[in-house]
Amino acid sequence: MASAATEVDVDGVAVRLTNPDKPYFPKLRKDGTKGKLVDYYLAVAEPMVTLLRDRPVHLQRFPDGIDGEEIYQKRVPQKHPDYLETCTVTFPSGRTADALKITHPSAIIWAAQMGTVTLHPWQVRCPDTEHPDELRIDLDPQPGTGFAEAAEVATGVLKPLLDELGLVGYPKTSGGRGVHVFVRIATDWDFIAVRRAGIALAREIERRAPDAVTTSWWKEERGTRIFVDYNQNARDRTFASAYSARKTPIATVSTPLSWADLGDAEPDDYTILTVPDLVASRADPWAGIDDDVQSIAPLLDMVAADEERGLGDLPYPPSYPKMPGEPPRVQPSKKVAEHWDEHGNRVND
Structure with a gap:
């Protein structure tokens, strides 16, 4: 009843x-x-x-x-x-x-x-x-990896890189096995520019830890690595919010943490039953996020450097219209070269 x-x-x-x-x-x-x-x-x-x-x-x-x-x-x-x-x-x-x-x-x-x-x-x-105020970094564990590996990439690779770029990131658990990091930015750029900035950042993380990180959109190429899901910066792609509950048996919560706490965190410790006491008893690790309105200019410089190396855009999700400069949206194992032109458009058989 x-x-x-x-x-x-x-x-x-x-x-x-x-x-x-x-x-x-x-x-x-x-x-x-x-x-x-x-x-x-x-x-x-x-x-x-x-x-x-x-x-x-x-x-x-x-x-x-x-x-x-x-x-x-x-x-x-x-x-x-x-x-x-x-x-x-x-x-x-x-x-x-x-x-x-x-x-x-x-x-x-x-x-x-x-x-x-x-x-x-x-x-x-x-x-x-039309103008994002966050650049979002999604460290998504692939089969054979988990939260520990994502947190290690976040603290050991991403955090030092952000420090070098003069950027401040704010990490949280995803509520599952992943790690999310938000960078508050000025609203001077559109979705395309912010997504390209995210791609450049992801590629640099991959360069620094190629055995642990991948930017490949195609699952068949990811291996046992952490996927940096750059497409989370595209229009209408959303994350679980900070403090949101998740669809897990124990009602885990996507929980903001300090960088120091992230390395020792266990995501199952943060649930709808435990997070209220945590929030009441600690200093807010994201308290300064709205004070850090930052520029993605250093990341756009990295975009330009990648383009000089011949590294352009990466595939969008399949539900998006074909975007200018986007490579073919076909799995590498299914791609037949003569069916595609140099612009990534399918050529009729």
């Missing part, structure tokens, strides 16, 4: 909560209900809103818990509470949508009420949705 609906006061806004006893994380039993997820988001709302303020956000929803149907929602329903705000975003196809804009903790609690486990923000702030 469904539990009774209640109202939650969220900084002066009444948010309706239905079925708070519904199991969302069955392994956690009474600590894994919808109500407990809402309690978690209430506990971390302050730092979350600071990081998400004015960002368009997509919602990864599991209305019947993580073992049920997954809904990845990009649009706010036409009928929604008056306290919600929206922001128009443009997808690679050219279509637009009114996405949820985070301006108040009530938006996060409403999202949880709708079955949202993970919030996925864009790397822009409204109303300027």
Whole structure:
């Protein structure tokens, strides 16, 4: 039987909560209900809103818990509470949508009420949705590697490289096996330039640790290495937000850490049951992120240097239109040279 609906006061806004006893994380039993997820988001709302303020956000929803149907929602329903705000975003196809804009903790609690486990923000702030204010680095473990290897690349290769470039990065666990690092940047560049900057950074990480790191878009070429997913800087590619819960049996959380803590971290230690006490008891490792509005000019210099070496763009995800200068989007093992021209366009047989 469904539990009774209640109202939650969220900084002066009444948010309706239905079925708070519904199991969302069955392994956690009474600590894994919808109500407990809402309690978690209430506990971390302050730092979350600071990081998400004015960002368009997509919602990864599991209305019947993580073992049920997954809904990845990009649009706010036409009928929604008056306290919600929206922001128009443009997808690679050219279509637009009114996405949820985070301006108040009530938006996060409403999202949880709708079955949202993970919030996925864009790397822009409204109303300027054409110029990213974050460069995002995704260290994604491939089969045979895990969090320890990703953290080693982050602390041993990426951090020294950022130091050399005069850039400050802010790391977090992905909530899974990966590591995310955000670099706050000035909004002087569009998605194409920021993505190319991310490619240049990824290539330099790979050059410094070729046995541990790969930038290959094609899984068949990655091997047992950490993939630097440069395409996370493309339009409409989103990360789990800082402090978002994830679809894991123990409700892990994508948790901001200091560089010192990252090296010894165990991602399963950070869950909806443990992170509130952590946030309450420590200094915020991301407290200065909005003060570090940085230039990607050093990375664009690296783009130019790569182009002189003959290294141009890399493939976009398959859902994107063909981009100028992009190489062929075909697996190397399936590519037949005579079927492609020098611009990466397929030639008719």
